[in-house]
Amino acid sequence: MHSAEKKHDFEPKVVAFVCTWCTYAGADLAGTSRMQYPPNVRVLKFPCTGRIDPVFILRAFQKGADGVLVSGCHPGDCHYMAGNFHARRRFAAFRVLLGFVGVDLNRLQFSWVSAAEGGKWVEVVTELTERVRAMGPMREFKELEQEEQWSATLTTPELQQAYESI
Amino acid sequence: MSRIGVFVCHCGENISRTVDVERVAGEAAQLPGVAYSCDYKYMCSDPGQNLLKKALAEHNLDGVLVAACSPRMHEKTFRKAAQSAGLNPYLCDMGNIREHCSWVHEDREAATAKASDIVKLMVERVKRGKALAPITVPVTKRALVIGGGIAGIQAALDIADAGKEVILVEREPSIGGHMAQLSETFPTLDCSQCIMTPKMVDVANHPNITLYTYAEIEKVDGYIGNFQVTIRRKARSVVEDKCTGCGVCTSKCPKKKIPNEFDQNLGMRSAIYVPFPQAVPNTPVIDRENCTMFQSGKCGVCAKVCGPQAIDYEQQDTLVVEAVGAVVVATGFKLYSIDRKPEESPIKGYGEFGYGLIPDVIDGLTFERLASASGPTGGKILRPSDGKEPRQVVFIQCVGSRAREKGISYCSKICCMYTAKHTMLYRHKVHDGQAYVFYMDARTPGKGYDEFWRRAVEVEDAVYIRGMVSRLYQRDGKIVVMGSDTLVGVQVEIEADLVVLATAVQAQDGADLLAQKLGISYDKYNFYSEAHAKLKPVECATAGIYLAGACQGPKDIPDTVSQASAAAAKVITLFSKDQLERDPVVAKVNEKYCVGCLQCKKVCPYGAVEEKEIRDRQGNLVKVVANVNAGVCGGCGTCQATCPSKSVELDGYTDEQIMAMIEAL
């Protein structure tokens, strides 16, 4: 369990995309049970994991997330019957793609947390937060955000000078 | 520019103890698009709601964010308040700074920062919200009740008495369920059959009830107010319309040595049978696995003796489709059976109690049949092995229940009471017999319940031993029960003639499969989940489906009947409207950009997407696009995540809203 007294050098930004029926309710349960977990997570509520577009995950990383959690109902428990089944395939594919372009998949966590699993919510959030904290900031995307186009390489001093004057 | 109002709630001290609410409200005021912000002690209180209404008018707000508890708690409250002040309710949202913040973090600085972030995110969402109008759908005023035990019967009768049609489906050949098997019922000891059978007959005779026995739910489509239910009527091999219930077939059937399930396999029945004499309907069914005609093709006695020629060996299962507006699930329970455990079951067996090995170790329901006047022994308590009257009977409570390590952690609720009842029934039938009860706790809350239990101990001389049984074995025709009396601190050894186990109450077989067909949720024990443990105890999270009886958790008869009537009341309430308003969170297609690849149709769990042809004025086909039937759409948004061009959009969760929230991180 996370101890509030401990101060850390790096507070990672963790974004959680959760479905409203299971994981959001599970997080509510963690609240009503007064469980404690790191305050780094920001929760975005969706009706269903089926609604969660891979673009959102990408966008979250681009906008400074150090870790992303996607969580919904256990298979068979989807409020919409099959939304999480479709999501499962979509995320399986997207995860491979992110890994292939070089994103460290330890920063992206998927989980099933039911409305009854307040404890699991705490565990998943704590684990991801601490893992990402140990990994340090998500430099790759942040650096990319800062960078300008490379397609014309500044090969001559004149070009370099002209570029810097812009 | 938007004019959003942000209202930060203290929730007494629940939020303000760890979150600096003034600071959150102050920071909210600085956010672009926020025209007003404040904090208040209890936003959900009347003064709090009035504050919101007043601010809406005074500051001309076009969106509201209430940062307080979970939207699952009070979203409706605040949307209603906003609506009464003239704002579209869907322009009012909640930021969860209690369950997701103040209650789970101790660091005031970090919790306040998080609360501010939550407000910032949600303001972005509210800014891009759309005014939505509720969707109205018609209501089919017929109900389906699944399960014909006391819960299903009560619910069906209540709904039917209100003048609405009811379809009652029962898996077994007769309605009645477990209550029909009981001898006498606590705490008044009135005969179960005497109070049950009139209700069964009422069901059969009620003009508003259509009864399908020996039938199961095959498929459920649709949504609240508009379900289409496919029911499989299993082949009875007896034509119900022709059968008069004379009983000649069952008496002439040459195959008579089949253990009767209704009597817990103690009595015998024929291959064509009626489960018990008072069965409703009183139409026999052929047990095809045990019928000589079906197994070898030679016999046909029942067909020969049947006057109205009701026997039909060729009968097939038939599927019936019924349109209903509401469903009551009342599938009941089964008793935990010690000897029959599949390998992969998370619930482990209790081989040590000798159930299934020693014939005189029986479960509570078997004891009910022994004590029942209509049972296999005619109401005499006789032990199964040799038919002798037991002089000493040991009852063991909490077998299976409250044993986390064995897989069931819950209390089965009814065992304390029925064991006390059993000791009395035994004493009433065997006057000089002695009953012993091994128990962990005697849990007897309920009207007249504790008095009942005290009567068993004080008047009827049952010996209660607080402790569990450590060993049980056969010796010289007796069963030696060894256990500890933890109150006295001694080991006890009792030579019993009969041992009765109060085994745990479990969800009915196949409860999970039925739940999947209905789209309702269930817990890890396969008991169905109510929408709210306290405030919505009979509703499912899936609209239009209600729960009654032990399918939701262990329950005794009074509780079951109460819940069944409550479920019926909910159904009748639903049926009191001609049109139903439903949440407008549904998907809509942008026909301009839709290219008709129909990937949305392929993933839609509801089958809500259909093809739509767009034609010009001359009637030439311009293109085919997807179209969402708003009445069928469940609002999951899987279509939108799948659509490559995002030409289908879920109202209330638009890409614009979500992207803006991510942007604000």
Add this chain to the structure above:
Amino acid sequence: MTTINQNCYDSVTEAIRREAAKLLQEQTVAAVVGYVAGRRPGTASPAVAKSAEDAEKLVFSPACVNNLALFLSKAKKGIVPKGKTAIVAKGCDLRALAGLIGESQLNREDLVVIGVACAGVFSAAGERSLPLSDANIAAKCRECTIHTPEGVDVVAGTLPQLPDFDPVEAKELARLEAMTPQERWAFWKEHFSRCIRCMACRQICPFCYCEQCLCDRNRPQAVESSPRPAGNLAWHIVRAMHLAGRCAGCAECERSCPMDIPLNLLNRRMAQELKEQYQYEAGTTPQEKGPLNQYREDDDQSFIK
């Protein structure tokens, strides 16, 4: 050096002309989508033949690199006249046609497919004055599994004995897979950073037929539209994700890329995953549902906690 005999292409050309002329003369089809020789030697370009004379100009050669299925998709509507259409299709084009039929973009009944026995086509940078060989054959053709067309209306030409080519793309894929995430990130960062967002990869893809691309939307803007590294990465990820389970593997995106970004590696990686996980492969038979439009209850979820 292993060289492919040029004669087989001539026999295909002959068969295409014969078949196209017949179809157009008998008015079975309104047009034949095929290739004509380019102005410079060693080149060819897509063409729509609407008459028997047009049909005489059709050719097939290693320069016929384009995936013609593109011209039947909605993105290029109006190019082909209304009515029944015949199309010259290599193996990779056939898979794209099957995909488009599966996505309700085409009706098989409205098509006459002239499948060609295709030994391979030139790579983007390959020397075109020489016969097709190990030196100038496209990477996709080295690992082609569908040289002989299946499920077509007419087969044009016969396939010569083909040499075993070195599977360079598979090797490159394996090399990337063996890298650490940081190395892969560096690899793709370098490539994507060169992207000038000309959108040629999108315009040439038979499956990018959306009326409005997600990446062109600005409310909300899911992908930054200016050619900066961050937006470039997002665009290529979104593109690969949208094509996963649909891509026919024609590698036209990579061929048309002016900045030589190895885009087909992304498509290949996704295809490989979908094959391993869900036994799905782009084929010549239209499928009702792609691998990401369906599910099984026991799909792998080892990555989910």
